[in-house]
Amino acid sequence: xxxxxxxxxxxxxxxxxxxxxxxxxxxxxxxxxxxxxxxxxxxxxxxxxxxxxxxxxxxxxxxxxxxxxxxxxxxxxxxxxxxxxxxxxxxxxxxxxxxxxxxxxxxxxxxxxxxxxxxxxxxxxxxxxxxxxxxxxxxxxxxxxxxxxxxxxxxxxxxxxxxxxxxxxxxxxxxxxxxxxxxxxxxxxxxxxxxxxxxxxxxxxxxxxxxxxxxxxxxxxxxxxxxxxxxxxxxxxxxxxxxxxxxxxxxxxxxxxxxxxxxxxxxxxxxxxxxxxxxxxxxxxxxxxxxxxxxxxxxxxxxxxxxxxxxxxxxxxxxxxxxxxxxxxxxxxxxxxxxxxxxxxxxxxxxxxxxxxxxxxxxxxxxxxxxxxxxxxxxxxxxxxxxxxxxxxxxxxxxxxxxxxxxxxxxxxxxxxxxxxxxxxxxxxxxxxxxxxxxxxxxxxxxxxxxxxxxxxxxxxxxxxxxxxxxxxx
Ligand SMILES: C[S@@+](CC[C@H](N)C(=O)[O-])C[C@H]1O[C@@H](n2cnc3c(N)ncnc32)[C@H](O)[C@@H]1O
Numbered sequence: 001x002x003x004x005x006x007x008x009x010x011x012x013x014x015x016x017x018x019x020x021x022x023x024x025x026x027x028x029x030x031x032x033x034x035x036x037x038x039x040x041x042x043x044x045x046x047x048x049x050x051x052x053x054x055x056x057x058x059x060x061x062x063x064x065x066x067x068x069x070x071x072x073x074x075x076x077x078x079x080x081x082x083x084x085x086x087x088x089x090x091x092x093x094x095x096x097x098x099x100x101x102x103x104x105x106x107x108x109x110x111x112x113x114x115x116x117x118x119x120x121x122x123x124x125x126x127x128x129x130x131x132x133x134x135x136x137x138x139x140x141x142x143x144x145x146x147x148x149x150x151x152x153x154x155x156x157x158x159x160x161x162x163x164x165x166x167x168x169x170x171x172x173x174x175x176x177x178x179x180x181x182x183x184x185x186x187x188x189x190x191x192x193x194x195x196x197x198x199x200x201x202x203x204x205x206x207x208x209x210x211x212x213x214x215x216x217x218x219x220x221x222x223x224x225x226x227x228x229x230x231x232x233x234x235x236x237x238x239x240x241x242x243x244x245x246x247x248x249x250x251x252x253x254x255x256x257x258x259x260x261x262x263x264x265x266x267x268x269x270x271x272x273x274x275x276x277x278x279x280x281x282x283x284x285x286x287x288x289x290x291x292x293x294x295x296x297x298x299x300x301x302x303x304x305x306x307x308x309x310x311x312x313x314x315x316x317x318x319x320x321x322x323x324x325x326x327x328x329x330x331x332x333x334x335x336x337x338x339x340x341x342x343x344x345x346x347x348x349x350x351x352x353x354x355x356x357x358x359x360x361x362x363x364x365x366x367x368x369x370x371x372x373x374x375x376x377x378x379x380x381x382x383x384x385x386x387x388x389x390x391x392x393x394x395x396x397x398x399x400x401x402x403x404x405x406x407x408x409x410x411x412x413x414x415x416x417x418x419x420x421x422x423x424x425x426x427x428x429x430x431x432x433x434x435x436x437x438x439x440x441x442x443x444x445x446x447x448x449x450x451x452x453x454x455x456x457x458x459x460x461x462x463x464x465x466x467x468x469x470x471x472x473x474x
Pocket of ligand 1: 199259
């Protein structure tokens with residue numbers, strides 16, 4: 001069975017996920033796009049991607065992509081998908097999705113139309129008109145952008161950042177996929193000392209240990225597709241055994257994770273225990289600005305940003321303290337923070353910066369990897385970004401924002417093409433819109449309760465964007 005897959009990623013991680021697929025998964029047909037990576041493969045690919053990708057949010061099967069300007073087009077395009085190949089008669093198939101810059105803008109109505117089309121198709125195949133939906137979950141997602149519909153089947157279930165080791169987290173945990181990405185960007189593979197002096201719940205050190213040990217991140221969890229009848233149980237079992245056989249043994253690692261808060265250190269130790277890597281990490285309680293550091297190796301830090309932990313001024317004093325402690329050190333250093341003035345307080349320009357999103361918060365990864373002699377001090381306000389920020393305040397530029405999201409609230413906001421009137425207003429002006437001729441026509445109309453022979457227990461009208469589908473957590 002040849003399948004087309006789509007992995008949504010946090011913005012900024014697309015290239016890393018594409019590399020994981022190319023080099024780890026040995027795939028050739030891999031395309032990175034804004035906030036997602038597309039690739040093709042078979043059932044084995046589906047299992048491998050779920051179990052091994054460290055930086056993707058989930059693995060979706062792209063079932064169809066077609067233009068639709070009205071409900072009829074959406075209905076017919078959805079009905080054309082061979083649903084009977086994927087969904088058994090008992091399947092529970094909630095539908096969720098989002099619409100942006102499209103004629104079909106009412107997410108709840110699109111959910112109903114898609115559901116009705118699937119019921120029509122499956123009803124004809126199974127010879128029934130009522131679906132109990134009391135079996136395994138087949139989560140359906142749709143995306144409508146610029147009138148182009150995409151229909152997906154979610155194979156992962158819980159997001160892939162949920163590895164199963166972090167039941168508890170501190171106040172501002174870093175998403176596991178982003179922590180793994182930091183380690184990958186630095187190309188740290190366990191050969192030199194590692195230190196995270198702001199470890200919180202320990203995410204970066206745990207991900208680093210798993211990378212160094214070549215331990216698949218998804219070994220400890222389950223997936224929705226594990227229960228699907230068209231993928232043999234033995235395929236999952238074999239893939240797990242194969243992944244276990246690939247774990248490096250006899251490896252000596254020098255990882256240290258510390259935090260000023262003893263409770264955070266205890267939490268990090270506990271999480272590392274759950275992940276099965278506690279024996280590879282030294283945990284310490286220490287103030288990052290005063291502790292001793294190894295002379296060489298790599299430092300990873302996700303210090304407070306002054307948003308949820310500490311106020312801005314205290315966070316910036318911390319950056320100043322880190323600069324005093326480490327700007328002259330040969331340690332390679334990687335700091336992830338949303339503060340655009342980090343370099344000014346640290347005192348030195350980063351050798352490289354990389355824009356990343358921690359949930360909905362736009363951050364930069366400030367990288368110091370060149371020899372100390374090449375480090376350039378910041379006099380006043382040296383960097384382009386800091387200059388621009390000073391001019392415009394700390395507000396990110398519009399172009400910095402992930403599409404369709406509000407920076408402050410993280411909620412979806414409708415975006416419109418430049419110079420175009422907002423669609424709702426245009427629709428009203430032109431006598432269209434949900435309350436006029438744009439409501440579902442009779443053939444598709446009717447609420448689920450009244451006229452459709454199925455129950456949609458979990459339909460989600462929030463319309464989250466699958467290109468950035470997980471809730472912000474920092
Ligand atoms: C953003 S959180 C780190 C989150 C962590 N990456 C995780 O995944 O859970 C920042 C951490 O810095 C710690 N911290 C604050 N000031 C510190 C200091 N002076 N020295 C060391 N740790 C400090 C806080 O206790 C908090 O756990």
